[in-house]
Each structure stands twice: as structure tokens, then as C-alpha cells.
Amino acid sequence: MENFYLEIKHIDKKTKARCGILHTPHGNVEIPMFMPVGTLATVKTLSPEEVKQLGAGVILANTYHLFLRPGEDIVAKAGGLHKFMNYDGPILTDSGGFQVFSLQDNRKISEEGVTFKSHLNGDTLFFSPEKVIDIEEKLGADIIMSFDECIPYPVSHEYAKKSVERTLRWAERGLLAHKRSDQALFGIVQGGEFEDLREHSARALSQMNFDGYSIGGTSIGEPKDVCLRMVDYSLKYLPESKPRYLMGVGSIDYILEGIERGIDMFDCVLPTRIARHGALMTSKGRINIKDAKYKDDFSSLDGECDCYTCKNYTKAYLRHLFVADEAFGKRLMSIHNLRFLIKMMEEARKAIQEDRFLEFKDSMIKKYGDKRGF
């Protein structure tokens, strides 16, 4: 695909961390980046303008959810996702592989695809790699993901192998089915915690010439060292010239570990979800705004933050809004958490440019080291 490519500007001298620009049909974005999740074609509680103001490069939306409601044909009729949700920046659609994984009890996997039951009304439905690509083409995101099976952890080598092989065949089928030339298609490395399978998956996908590659199957309850091993095994065999996307990772330490290893893109529901539930990422660690100690704390959330929330509101007010279950509170806290992560990415890019990513990472981790991880 022509108008989609990664321009690597600099690689940190002491690590594999890299920074640069990802060119997409809806604008250029800097990497490494964090992508806010807007499953249902909206980052919950925020307007597209707000998301943009936070400095977010890409918004994620979900094939599975939009297929169920309102349906890809409605979105196509609206003129595609960008018009439908009034966002002119780059959009990425996840394939639904992860959703099918979380539907575990209500699905059946075969060579052809996955039969599953809608979580909305119990309808029996079917996804094949071709069907998913067809939906994603109708949705019209800039980056689309191929349909994969996200295997659980732990899992036997035997099952992981069988699954990886099938996911590779699905990747190939998706690639063949993909017709639109204005959408980048990413392949997804799987293979559980097994080095040989990750290698096989990454090598095989690399030969298929996707526009980018992502690492899937992490952040599903495995210990941190296992997660990082899976990333290492996968990354080793992926082409350096293409964007690399670590799916579903959004905690501060994991993101930094990922960047150090050469990951360019991250997405996660964590910042927005925990914000709606009253947890905030601050330069002093995580805080739960509902704690009684903030009842009369009229200081800002985070003195080092430049977001709208921190510049204009106090902890006491945020706590009040949260306790009173006011929508505005969830919005203010989502703004903050997203800005916090996005700002961290901005600082990480700068650190990479200046060959001091390791120092940056260590100082960040030191700040959070004794606190609970996000």
C-alpha cells in the first residue's frame, strides 16, 4: 500500500527503541504511540475533538462490536467510520479475534472460522477471515487487523501449535480477500509463550508482506516475564521496516518495556476504563479518587500534567463528581489518564531522539516502582 508506510527517524543508541512517523491516508502520526480505544466508534465519554486535542494519533474501533451494532452496512452507508464518527484522523479496526476469545463459552472454532453467539441477543453468528476483512473494508479504517485466534494462557504446546498454524492460514486468506488499496492490513503474531511457535508465526507472517505486524496473545493474565518473552520471541523475526504493534498493552511499565524492544504502537482500554472507575495515573503513582482523603483536597490531580482536567479542576471536585456518579467526572478523568499516557509517549520519543531512552525508562519506573503498577 502506497500511502501507508513507516518512516523511522532515529533508533536509540543503547536500546532498540525507535521513533519516527507513520504515514496513513488520514494523516501522519508519530511513533511510538498510544492509541485510545473506541470500541463502538467512540472513545467512551469523549468527543473526537477532545481525543485529538490530547495528542492521540490513532483511534481504535472494533469489528465485532460494530458488526453487531449498528452493522457494517450502516457504517458504509454513512460514508465509512471517519464520517460516521466525525473523526478525520487515522482509525484502526481490531478484527474481533480477541472478542471471540473473550466469548470463550459461546464459540466454536473450526478451520473455516468461528461460530459464536452474540453477547447482545444470543444470535448464532459466524466469522471467517474473509468475512472479517469484508466487514473491515466496509467500516473503512486506515489500518485493519487480520482475524486471529487469541489463545489463552496457559495452554499446551500442542494446542498452541495447532492454533498458530490455523491463524497463519487465516492470515493468508485475509490477505487474499483484502481488496481496498487505501487500507493497511496487519498480521498478528501468536504462539503463546513458546519460542519456536512465536518464531514460526513471525517468520511466516513476515513472508506474507503485510503492511504492519502486531503481537497478540499477551496481557491475558500471564506473568510479566512471560509477556516480555513472548514479545522478544516475536519481535526477533519481524521486519524492522514495518510498524510493530503490541496489542492490548497499556500499563506504564509494560509500554516502556515494549518501546525499549522496538514496539511502535500500543492500545489499551486501561486508561479509559480505570478512569471511569475512579483510578487515575499520576506522576506520583496511581490514585483512587473515591478515597475519603480527597474529600477536601483542593489541589489538582497532578501538578506535572498539562491536561484540561488538571489545569481546571481539583481532586475534591473530581471525587464529588465520581461519588455522585456524574458523567462529567468520568469524562474529566478519561481526559487526564489518556493525556498522561500520551504525554509519556511524547517524552519517550524525545528521549529516543536524544539517545537517553534507558534513563528515561528507569526514571519513570523508579517513580512508579514502589507504587502499584497500572
Place this chain on the structure above:
RNA sequence: GCGAAUGUGGUGAAGAGGCUAACACAACCGGCUGUGAACCGGUCAUUCGUGGGUUCGAGCCCCAUCAUUCGCC
């Protein structure tokens, strides 16, 4: 002053003689990682207005007392 009803945690209350007083809300504290998620989990009455009695055993039965509410003077 007389009559009636009711007294269980911060609140609304279950509980009609038998294990550690249900449940909900509030409060307090956690968690959430390609959003089935404005969700989930934990803690929260050594004690039933008070005092006495009956009973192997009482929040539940009896007596007294206090309080509250309603009705009548």
C-alpha cells in the same frame, strides 16, 4: 391524662424460640491491560431501646420501664 401501634447497624429493613442476625443502600478499601466492563470484589450489628423474668436455648414469649408515632380528652 387515657388508649393503640412501633422500637433490630449510618439508612431502609428481613427475622413469628434453635447453628456465626438475611438482603439492599450508604460508608470505607481494592481491582480492572486488542472494552460482553459507568463494572467486579472485599470490609462494615460480639448484638436486636433499657432492666428483669420464663426456657437447655430469647431479636422472637412474659413483666416493668423509657422513647417515638397516631387517636381521644
